[in-house]
Amino acid sequence: MEVVLGPFGMQSPHPYRRSHADMYEDLITTAQKAEEFGYDGIALTEHSFWYDGYCPSLQPTLASVAQHTSRIKLVTGALLLPQHDPLKVAEEAAVLDRLSHGRLVLGLGVGYRPEEFHGHGVEIGRMGARFLEAYEVVRRALTQETFSYEGEFYQYHNVSLKTRPWQQEIPMWVCAGFTEWSIKAAARRGWSYCTTGDMDGGGAIFQRYDEFAESFGHPPEKLKRALFRDVFVMPTQEEADIIMEQDYWAAMNDQFFGFGFLREKNPDGSQMTEVPPPMKEMMLNNRLARPRGTPAMVREHLAPILDWNIDMLIARMNWANFTLERGLRSAEVFARDVMPMLRQTTVEKQTFEGPAQ
Amino acid sequence: MRVGISYDIQTTADWEAILSDIEAADTLGYDSFWVSESRENGSACSVPALFLTSAARRTRNIQLRIGGRTVVIHSAIRLAEEVAVLDLFSRGRAGIAFATSGAQSTVPGHVHETIEFVRSAWSADEIRYRGEHLRFPSHTSDDAPLGVSFPEWQGDYIPQWEWGPAMPDFLAITPKPYATAPPTYVDISEDTTLEWAANHGVSPFIGADMTTDRAVERMQQYRAVADAAGRSRYEVEAVLERRMGIGSESDDCTLGGSAHDLVCALREITSKASIAHFVWRRGNTEDGDLTQFAVDVHPLLQA
Numbered sequence: 001m002e003v004v005l006g007p008f009g010m011q012s013p014h015p016y017r018r019s020h021a022d023m024y025e026d027l028i029t030t031a032q033k034a035e036e037f038g039y040d041g042i043a044l045t046e047h048s049f050w051y052d053g054y055c056p057s058l059q060p061t062l063a064s065v066a067q068h069t070s071r072i073k074l075v076t077g078a079l080l081l082p083q084h085d086p087l088k089v090a091e092e093a094a095v096l097d098r099l100s101h102g103r104l105v106l107g108l109g110v111g112y113r114p115e116e117f118h119g120h121g122v123e124i125g126r127m128g129a130r131f132l133e134a135y136e137v138v139r140r141a142l143t144q145e146t147f148s149y150e151g152e153f154y155q156y157h158n159v160s161l162k163t164r165p166w167q168q169e170i171p172m173w174v175c176a177g178f179t180e181w182s183i184k185a186a187a188r189r190g191w192s193y194c195t196t197g198d199m200d201g202g203g204a205i206f207q208r209y210d211e212f213a214e215s216f217g218h219p220p221e222k223l224k225r226a227l228f229r230d231v232f233v234m235p236t237q238e239e240a241d242i243i244m245e246q247d248y249w250a251a252m253n254d255q256f257f258g259f260g261f262l263r264e265k266n267p268d269g270s271q272m273t274e275v276p277p278p279m280k281e282m283m284l285n286n287r288l289a290r291p292r293g294t295p296a297m298v299r300e301h302l303a304p305i306l307d308w309n310i311d312m313l314i315a316r317m318n319w320a321n322f323t324l325e326r327g328l329r330s331a332e333v334f335a336r337d338v339m340p341m342l343r344q345t346t347v348e349k350q351t352f353e354g355p356a357q
Numbered sequence: 358m359r360v361g362i363s364y365d366i367q368t369t370a371d372w373e374a375i376l377s378d379i380e381a382a383d384t385l386g387y388d389s390f391w392v393s394e395s396r397e398n399g400s401a402c403s404v405p406a407l408f409l410t411s412a413a414r415r416t417r418n419i420q421l422r423i424g425g426r427t428v429v430i431h432s433a434i435r436l437a438e439e440v441a442v443l444d445l446f447s448r449g450r451a452g453i454a455f456a457t458s459g460a461q462s463t464v465p466g467h468v469h470e471t472i473e474f475v476r477s478a479w480s481a482d483e484i485r486y487r488g489e490h491l492r493f494p495s496h497t498s499d500d501a502p503l504g505v506s507f508p509e510w511q512g513d514y515i516p517q518w519e520w521g522p523a524m525p526d527f528l529a530i531t532p533k534p535y536a537t538a539p540p541t542y543v544d545i546s547e548d549t550t551l552e553w554a555a556n557h558g559v560s561p562f563i564g565a566d567m568t569t570d571r572a573v574e575r576m577q578q579y580r581a582v583a584d585a586a587g588r589s590r591y592e593v594e595a596v597l598e599r600r601m602g603i604g605s606e607s608d609d610c611t612l613g614g615s616a617h618d619l620v621c622a623l624r625e626i627t628s629k630a631s632i633a634h635f636v637w638r639r640g641n642t643e644d645g646d647l648t649q650f651a652v653d654v655h656p657l658l659q660a
Contacts, residue, residue, distance in 0.1 A: 010532070014518070020532045021445045028414060048438065051517040053532030056438040060404075063411035064446050067376075088431050091403045099372065099411050119528045120434055121495035162396050163403060254518035262521070271521040 001342050002312045005034045005331055006043030007077040007228075010061075011052040011320035015250045020053050024061070026324045031065045033328055034072055037335035041073030041105060043314050046080060048116050050258070052320060059092040059104075066100035074100055077194070077228070077314055078109030078175035082127045083120040086134040086154060087161075090141035094165040102166035105312075107194055107226075108135055109175040110182070113259050129153070132185055135174065142170050173226055173312075178205050187212030187223070194226035194312070197289055202227050206308050226312035227305060232292035233317070233333040240293045243326070244284055251320035252283060295337035302338065313342065358627065358658045359634040361389025363424060363565075363598055364641070367401035374642045376412055383416040385651040390416075391454070391598075391636055393424035406439040413446035423453040425544075425564075427461040428471040433491055436471070437478040437530045444534035451534065454542035454562045454596070457550060465549040466490065472541055472559055477505040479538040483527035494528050501526075542596055545579055555582035560593040565600050565638035568609040569626065572597055576630035590631060597626065598636040602645050603653060616653035623658060 008030065010023040031042045044061055047054040055061055062074040074096070081089065089106075097104040110131045111117065117124035133151040140147035141161050149156045173194040176182035186193045187209050195205045210220035232248075234240040256262050256275050264272040275283075283290070291301035305313070315334060318327040362382055364375055379390050392408050395401035402408045409421040421443060426436070436453075444451035455472060458465045470488040477484050478493075485508075486493040487501040508527045542562040545551040554561055561579045563572045576595055583593070600611040607613040612622045626632055635658075639645060 012532075014516070021448050021535050024442075024445050025414075048434075048531075049528045050531060051529070055442070056531070057435070057442040060407040060410040060439050060442050061446075063407045064414050067411050067415055084435065085431055088404075088435070092407050095402060095404050095407050099408070114522060114524055115494075115528060118494040118496055118524055120432065121492070161403075162399050162401055164399060257521050258518040260522035271515075271519060273519045 001306075001310050002040035002073070003335075003339055003342055004041035004043050004073065004075050004077070004312060004314045005030070005037075005039045006041075006075065006314060006318070007045035007316065008043070008055075008318055009045045009047070009320065010055045011050075011251070013052040013251050013254060013320045016247075016321045024064070027061070028065060028068045029324065030318075030328065030331075031069050031072065034331065035069050037332055038339060039072060039331075039335060041075045041312075042069075043075035043077035043107070045077055047113065047259075048083070049119050050113075059089075059096045062104070063096050063099055066096065066103065071103075073103050073105050075105040075107055075314070077107040078173075079107065080111035080116065081108040081134045081138070082122055082130040083111055083116055084134075086137040087141060087156070087159070089134075090138045090161055091163065093138070093142060093170055094161050094163045097165035097167055097170055098163065100166070104165070104167070105171045105173070106138070107173045107175040108138070126153075128181060128185070132189075135172070135191070136189075139172060142172075143168075171224075173224070175226075175228075178202075180208070183208050184212045187218065188216045190216075190218040190223065192224035192226065192311075194228065194314070196228045200288065202229075203304065203308055206310075221309075224311045225309060226314065227308070227310050228314045228316055229302070229305070230290040230292070230316045231298055231302070231334065231338075233295055233298050233330045233338065234292075235294065235333075237293040237297060241284075244292055247321040247326075248319045249280065249284060253280075295333060298334070298338050299341050302342070306342070358623075358632075359388035359594075360655060360658060361391060361420065361422070361634065361636045362387055362647070363391035363393065363422075363636050363638050365638065366392055367395050367397045371642070372402075372408075376415065378642050378647065379412045379419065380415055381647055383419040385647055386655060387419055387647075387651065389420040389422050389452075389634065389636065391422040391424040394426050394456070406436075406443050409451070410439075410443045410446050413443060413450070416447075416450075418450075420450045420452055420540075421447050422540075422542075423451075424562075425456045425460070426453055427456050428468055429461045429463045433471045433474050434478070434493060434530065437475040440475070440539055441479065441530070441532055441534040444536055444539050445532060447535075449535040449539075451536075452540035452542070455544065457544045457547050459547060460544075463490075465547060465553065468543065468550060469553050469557075472543060473504060473557070476538055476541055478530035479534050481505075481507065482529045483508050483525070484529070485527045494524075494526070496524065497526070540594060542594075545575055551575065551579050552582055555579045555588065556586045558583075558588055558592045560595065562596045563598065565598045565610060569599065569612070570609070573626060573630045576632065580631055594633045595631055596634040596636060597630070597632045598638050600638045600640075601650075603649060605645075616657070619654055620657040623654075 012018045044058045046058050048056040058076045130153050146160045173192045174186040175194040213220045291298045317330045392405035405423045467490040485506045542560040545561040605613040
């Protein structure tokens with residue numbers, strides 16, 4: 001299993017304002033440390049028009065990371081594809097892949113914030129259908145010397161990307177949550193699937209993915225699976241809990257409302273701005289989906305995923321309110337005390353079952 | 358006077374050699390490095406912003422300029438975002454020059470609207486834009502004012518994180534660039550764009566393929582229009598790209614001869630056309646000696 005650190009969004013939220021230039025510099029430091037700690041990749045996340053300066057431009061940002069690292073993979077997790085021109089995404093991917101000597105991994109998501117769709121001039125109502133077409137356009141542009149595509153949203157006739165990527169086939173992932181349509185759509189096409197998991201962490205999602213794939217004639221063992229998992233490691237559980245409550249939650253609470261996840265109103269009709277207690281409890285203390293605490297506790301709660309045949313784990317342990325030092329500390333302890341369990345099992349499985357295909 | 362370099366990147370397959378040259382140019386005191394958008398062949402770079410962002414943290418001082426940017430293929434909003442990221446990575450060294458409308462089969466108004474939009478998006482907070490070629494956000498109605506407009510005070514302020522699901526009439530491009538607004542240039546080969554740029558304080562750019570005499574004439578026309586419009590010289594930076602070579606032959610588009618000849622030619626053009634920034638157009642990384650030019654020509658331009 002490959003372990004990727006991230007995703008990073010270079011946010012400067014109101015409880016912890018910082019210089020964006022400093023944050024982009026910190027990203028380079030983090031990427032270099034991730035490489036030193038033994039991670040397989042670093043991931044970035046994007047949004048547009050969010051007040052805290054959330055990074056909107058992943059591939060150019062990764063181009064700078066590429067120049068200051070030599071081994072780790074450069075992962076978009078996720079680039080919100082329907083809000084982009086797919087041909088531009090492919091052009092950028094080819095140039096970035098070439099500049100990084102074949103280290104790009106393209107995680108592509110759908111997006112959900114109405115402001116972003118309106119700002120980028122894309123109809124939000126058909127975003128799923130648009131995503132599927134755009135994904136196929138990117139795939140063809142990067143793998144075929146000349147391609148054509150005739151869809152509802154995109155039409156291309158004998159188009160060639162002059163700059164060719166370094167890799168023969170840049171790894172591409174459908175980055176989605178747990179909706180039935182996205183699992184089914186990816187399985188139908190044999191596309192790799194990356195999920196944020198659900199209340200149980202994601203095992204049921206991969207099971208559905210496999211069932212769908214089988215029904216569409218794709219052998220599940222040939223498909224790739226990736227998982228986003230919120231993790232955070234501190235020497236004591238108490239330390240982890242305090243950081244989550246004070247720093248993680250402040251940023252998450254804003255995004256819950258600002259991103260439009262929660263639509264509840266107060267009795268006077270105004271927008272509710274505090275997450276209901278049960279949901280907060282679930283976000284903070286669902287250990288299965290979000291293991292945060294001592295290394296032993298995180299290992300225990302990550303252990304089940306070893307049976308899910310996951311190819312890539314994106315360990316999400318940096319949040320908008322975290323200092324560079326805090327994020328790196330957790331990343332280092334995770335690499336030292338948790339990653340060996342993930343690695344060791346991979347080796348054991350390879351020994352037992354033969355090399356992974 | 359500033360001196361930069363640009364590459365005909367499509368003839369140089371080795372991108373790493375170009376990145377090394379940017380570092381060398383930075384060390385030698387060159388002021389700018391320009392990469393043009395091109396899709397001519399496999400060596401060309403279709404996304405110069407990405408290429409330059411990769412160079413941002415390998416250099417300290419050199420300005421990183423996107424050249425020949427088209428507006429028809431890609432979104433103006435994405436353009437504003439990607440230049441902002443380049444500017445942040447380089448701590449204020451990003452800039453962009455737009456191609457003529459003729460080079461991209463559109464009308465001049467399309468280029469002008471894009472420039473107006475990105476400059477507004479970088480320097481202001483929430484904005485709305487209604488043009489013939491661009492609407493931001495996309496649901497902006499026909500009764501919105503033409504061009505850029507700003508929200509009126511509604512008597513209360515609700516921060517974005519308390520909006521909930523919303524479809525606001527005004528949006529902010531974030532993050533903002535490091536500089537208030539990265540320098541913006543436009544190719545003034547076309548009369549309509551020359552007039553528009555001179556009237557709106559957009560810096561003029563002339564590329565290496567126009568003859569030197571014609572380039573001087575165009576820059577003089579630009580200045581005359583700008584003067585008539587009451588625009589000051591300090592508002593803009595006139596950029597002229599030339600092929601140059603110490604010891605090489607001069608022609609209509611190339612400045613050659615000895616280092617002294619080159620300096621005299623550059624000084625003459627400056628006095629005639631108010632050029633503030635020369636860009637040495639290099640065919641490839643072997644085309645002329647960066648160090649020799651920096652040692653023999655730079656000091657005489659600065660003196």
